[in-house]
Amino acid sequence: MEYVALIIYDIRDNKLRLEVSRFLKRVGLTRIQKSAFAGSVRPSDKANIEAGLRKIIRGWSNYNIQIYIISSSVYSQRVVLSEGYSLEEEEEEFLI
Amino acid sequence: MEYVALIIYDIRDNKLRLEVSRFLKRVGLTRIQKSAFAGSVRPSDKANIEAGLRKIIRGWSNYNIQIYIISSSVYSQRVVLSEGYSLEEEEEEFLI
Numbered sequence: 001m002e003y004v005a006l007i008i009y010d011i012r013d014n015k016l017r018l019e020v021s022r023f024l025k026r027v028g029l030t031r032i033q034k035s036a037f038a039g040s041v042r043p044s045d046k047a048n049i050e051a052g053l054r055k056i057i058r059g060w061s062n063y064n065i066q067i068y069i070i071s072s073s074v075y076s077q078r079v080v081l082s083e084g085y086s087l088e089e090e091e092e093e094f095l096i
Numbered sequence: 097m098e099y100v101a102l103i104i105y106d107i108r109d110n111k112l113r114l115e116v117s118r119f120l121k122r123v124g125l126t127r128i129q130k131s132a133f134a135g136s137v138r139p140s141d142k143a144n145i146e147a148g149l150r151k152i153i154r155g156w157s158n159y160n161i162q163i164y165i166i167s168s169s170v171y172s173q174r175v176v177l178s179e180g181y182s183l184e185e186e187e188e189e190f191l192i
Binding site: 010057067068080 | 104153157161165166
């Protein structure tokens with residue numbers, strides 16, 4: 001069975017938010033919304049992603065990060081309603 | 097089998113974002129992050145939620161809304177990393 005990690009976050013601090021998003025890219029996930037990443041994972045990846053995030057957030061406050069491991073078939077059955085939505089613009093805003 | 101609807105959104109316009117969040121509350125979902133709601137649903141609720149959202153977003157642009165229907169057991173296995181996170185504050189910000 002194939003799995004997808006879906007990670008959604010709400011992080012107050014710009015620097016921490018950028019660190020988290022860079023980490024999620026580095027482990028191979030793709031940004032699907034301004035504050036959400038998804039990507040195929042092996043079951044063993046879950047612990048690594050969680051451990052990596054725990055390391056990054058240590059000492060910080062004002063954050064909520066949620067990790068969902070769902071089957072690829074459930075992921076592919078998601079409904080996406082989208083219009084005139086550009087993720088590139090949003091990513092640049094993080095750097096301002 | 098019991099199901100949970102997980103809805104994440106990225107909506108540029110304040111008014112549309114507020115309308116969407118009020119709709120999601122009205123159908124019985126709970127805000128779990130600034131831009132994410134979740135709650136138990138019957139399989140038949142999925143179409144109603146999707147139809148309601150499609151009605152609200154008609155004519156709007158600059159949005160991305162994703163609906164995931166996952167089993168309750170997958171939902172309960174999510175990992176939540178959270179510290180000093182207050183959702184109430186975030187909700188008030190929408191009204192400014």
